[in-house]
Amino acid sequence: MPLLDLKGITKEYKLGKTIVRALRGLDLNIEEGEIIAIMGPSGSGKSTLMHILGALDTPTGGTAILDGQDLQQLKERQLVTLRGKRIGFVFQTFNLIQTLSAQQNVELPMIFQGIRKGERARRAKELLSKVGLADRVRHRPNELSGGERQRVAIARALANDPEIILADEPTGNLDSESGAPILALLKKLSTDDGRTVIIVTHDPDATAIADRIVRLRDGCVVEEVRNA
Amino acid sequence: MLKDFFLLAARSITHRKMRSWLTVIGVFIGITAVVALISIGLGLERTIEEQVAKVFGVDTFMIMHEDTFGPQRHGGDPDEFTLDLAFLRSIDGVKVAAAVRERTGFIQGPPGNDGVSTQGFLPVMGLSPEMRTEFESFFGTLEVQAGGRLFGEGEELVAILGDEVVERLHASVGDTLVIAGDTDAELSFTIVGVLAPSEEDESDGGGFSGGMGPSQDTIYIPFETMDLLWGPAEDVLITLVRTEPGKDVDEVADRAEKALKARGSEVTAVTYTDITDTIGTMTSTISAFLAGIAGISLLVGGVGVMNTMFTSVLERTKEIGVMKAVGAKNSHVLTIFLIESGLMGLVGGIVGTLFGLGLSAVASSFIGRFFNVDLIVVASPTLIIITLLGSFFLGAFAGLWPARRAAKLPVVDALRYE
Numbered sequence: 030m031p032l033l034d035l036k037g038i039t040k041e042y043k044l045g046k047t048i049v050r051a052l053r054g055l056d057l058n059i060e061e062g063e064i065i066a067i068m069g070p071s072g073s074g075k076s077t078l079m080h081i082l083g084a085l086d087t088p089t090g091g092t093a094i095l096d097g098q099d100l101q102q103l104k105e106r107q108l109v110t111l112r113g114k115r116i117g118f119v120f121q122t123f124n125l126i127q128t129l130s131a132q133q134n135v136e137l138p139m140i141f142q143g144i145r146k147g148e149r150a151r152r153a154k155e156l157l158s159k160v161g162l163a164d165r166v167r168h169r170p171n172e173l174s175g176g177e178r179q180r181v182a183i184a185r186a187l188a189n190d191p192e193i194i195l196a197d198e199p200t201g202n203l204d205s206e207s208g209a210p211i212l213a214l215l216k217k218l219s220t221d222d223g224r225t226v227i228i229v230t231h232d233p234d235a236t237a238i239a240d241r242i243v244r245l246r247d248g249c250v251v252e253e254v255r256n257a
Numbered sequence: 258m259l260k261d262f263f264l265l266a267a268r269s270i271t272h273r274k275m276r277s278w279l280t281v282i283g284v285f286i287g288i289t290a291v292v293a294l295i296s297i298g299l300g301l302e303r304t305i306e307e308q309v310a311k312v313f314g315v316d317t318f319m320i321m322h323e324d325t326f327g328p329q330r331h332g333g334d335p336d337e338f339t340l341d342l343a344f345l346r347s348i349d350g351v352k353v354a355a356a357v358r359e360r361t362g363f364i365q366g367p368p369g370n371d372g373v374s375t376q377g378f379l380p381v382m383g384l385s386p387e388m389r390t391e392f393e394s395f396f397g398t399l400e401v402q403a404g405g406r407l408f409g410e411g412e413e414l415v416a417i418l419g420d421e422v423v424e425r426l427h428a429s430v431g432d433t434l435v436i437a438g439d440t441d442a443e444l445s446f447t448i449v450g451v452l453a454p455s456e457e458d459e460s461d462g463g464g465f466s467g468g469m470g471p472s473q474d475t476i477y478i479p480f481e482t483m484d485l486l487w488g489p490a491e492d493v494l495i496t497l498v499r500t501e502p503g504k505d506v507d508e509v510a511d512r513a514e515k516a517l518k519a520r521g522s523e524v525t526a527v528t529y530t531d532i533t534d535t536i537g538t539m540t541s542t543i544s545a546f547l548a549g550i551a552g553i554s555l556l557v558g559g560v561g562v563m564n565t566m567f568t569s570v571l572e573r574t575k576e577i578g579v580m581k582a583v584g585a586k587n588s589h590v591l592t593i594f595l596i597e598s599g600l601m602g603l604v605g606g607i608v609g610t611l612f613g614l615g616l617s618a619v620a621s622s623f624i625g626r627f628f629n630v631d632l633i634v635v636a637s638p639t640l641i642i643i644t645l646l647g648s649f650f651l652g653a654f655a656g657l658w659p660a661r662r663a664a665k666l667p668v669v670d671a672l673r674y675e
């Protein structure tokens with residue numbers, strides 16, 4: 030049984046009288062521990078898909094099964110738990126909280142799970158050193174480079190030890206030099222920790238690390254390529 | 258977790274210092290006004306109570322006409338009432354009772370050098386000597402000029418004259434004076450003393466005796482002697498009673514009032530508690546009214562907090578999206594924003610309380626100097642705690658609407674917000 034099983038997913042937005050169809054019957058299976066690159070032109074629905082995978086949004090139609098659970102059947106409370114504990118999100122624009130230090134940003138998801146301060150701090154430091162930022166714990170986001178910020182964001186995504194990492198264009202705002210370590214890091218999360226990693230990307234480097242490349246166009250999967 | 262939420266909220270406040278301070282100022286002005294007014298009100302009440310206690314003593318009560326004391330009437334001349342002083346003295350628990358009654362009498366002064374005496378109508382006040390000996394603090398000091406004396410218990414045909422009366426009648430100590438009453442009785446009195454000119458009335462601070470104290474245009478004779486001229490007392494202005502030690506003053510007062518009423522006297526017994534209660538109700542009504550007006554500025558402060566919070570929610574839409582994306586519940590977001598607005602209220606409350614108490618101290622010293630009393634400055638812990646809690650909740654309440662909006666933001670919309 031695949032970890033994620035999407036069947037006939039549609040997502041529609043109403044903009045006044047016109048209906049925008051971001052996803053139009055998308056089918057996709059993702060196995061546990063896979064690392065997947067999702068590609069496609071702008072507006073093809075990649076982010077929309079990621080939001081549905083991340084339990085941040087619900088599809089208009091179709092079924093999305095995560096680990097045997099139908100996401101549409103879940104209550105808001107269960108969705109919150111899902112995104113708090115089982116899913117880690119990495120954004121293109123990092124989305125760190127500017128007023129908090131690197132360590133506090135990493136602690137944030139743990140605060141919402143009610144984890145004690147000492148445990149939180151220990152784990153945050155551990156994660157920051159894992160992403161190579163042991164000496165940056167006290168820095169604010171605006172005191173870090175883009176690549177460093179994204180690494181803090183990855184540490185944050187790992188805070189509650191999720192099985193699934195979703196990264197929406199994680200290197201989109203970085204040059205290839207600072208993007209490369211990010212991709213390497215994401216790769217390791219799959220190969221070393223056995224996490225499922227899904228990356229939306231335009232980056233040709235990213236396709237190299239993926240087990241599988243999924244291409245979207247107009248809200249549908251148009252091509253799936255398995256890397257050798 | 259709550260502690261972490263406080264820290265998160267505090268971060269966000271300190272992050273935009275300028276705006277936060279401006280918001281806090283809005284709250285603090287209102288709190289200052291409310292705290293100052295309430296604290297001045299409390300101080301005033303406490304001061305008046307203390308003054309009353311000083312004048313009155315806790316073992317004393319007054320008997321007045323039932324219309325004189327009460328919410329419907331404050332100040333003015335007291336109504337007259339009927340009183341059997343001897344009966345009052347016989348009531349259980351009464352140690353001393355002294356009364357004052359007043360009439361207008363036809364007066365004939367001593368003959369002058371030409372053998373003609375001055376005549377006229379003048380107020381005659383019947384005064385129990387105990388009024389002076391036992392209730393000086395209430396009645397005010399009665400002092401006579403050198404060469405004269407005051408009358409004591411058991412004396413009958415003696416009179417003390419006010420300064421003005423002496424002048425008009427061309428009389429002096431030792432002279433005889435005739436007073437005619439209603440009963441066709443005419444009695445001759447020996448003038449035993451002349452009132453010393455009163456000092457500035459307010460100077461002794463015993464404002465409570467106002468109007469009841471010595472008056473220079475009046476003739477004072479013993480209370481019981483009045484009976485001989487005008488019959489049994491139907492014209493008593495006030496009676497003071499001291500209870501026996503160990504007796505409950507309110508109980509004795511109650512008993513006296515009932516007994517006197519049963520005899521047809523339209524009286525009410527007023528104890529220290531009655532007076533302070535009345536004053537308390539009065540001052541707290543006034544200060545509640547003033548504080549209510551000051552409360553309007555609190556409303557303005559609250560709207561300020563609300564405005565700032567709406568801006569904060571708008572500015573941090575993306576941040577809210579991120580918090581939710583990493584597992585924040587709606588209630589978490591709500592709490593964080595409520596704490597944020599509550600903290601701004603609280604800071605306003607702290608600053609406002611300090612300023613308010615300062616202002617009340619300054620104002621009290623001004624008012625005190627103006628009325629020549631030492632106003633007590635009240636910094637009641639209850640007031641402070643209620644104010645601080647209140648200001649936190651004011652802030653939180655003002656932030657409720659913005660915070661709910663923040664909490665209800667759909668994650669994806671919040672994340673897409675630029």
Ligand SMILES: Nc1ncnc2c1ncn2[C@@H]1O[C@H](COP(=O)(O)OP(=O)(O)OP(=O)(O)O)[C@@H](O)[C@H]1O
Nearest residue numbers: 042044049050051070071072073074075076077078
């Ligand atoms: N909240 C929304 N309301 C209306 N339309 C929306 C909304 N969100 C997305 N869309 C539309 O859905 C379509 C898919 O958007 P999506 O963000 O998923 O594209 P994308 O593949 O991530 O593009 P990009 O590579 O530029 O990030 C777009 O046409 C977009 O305009």
Ligand SMILES: [Mg+2]
Nearest residue numbers: 075076077197
């Ligand atoms: Mg996108």
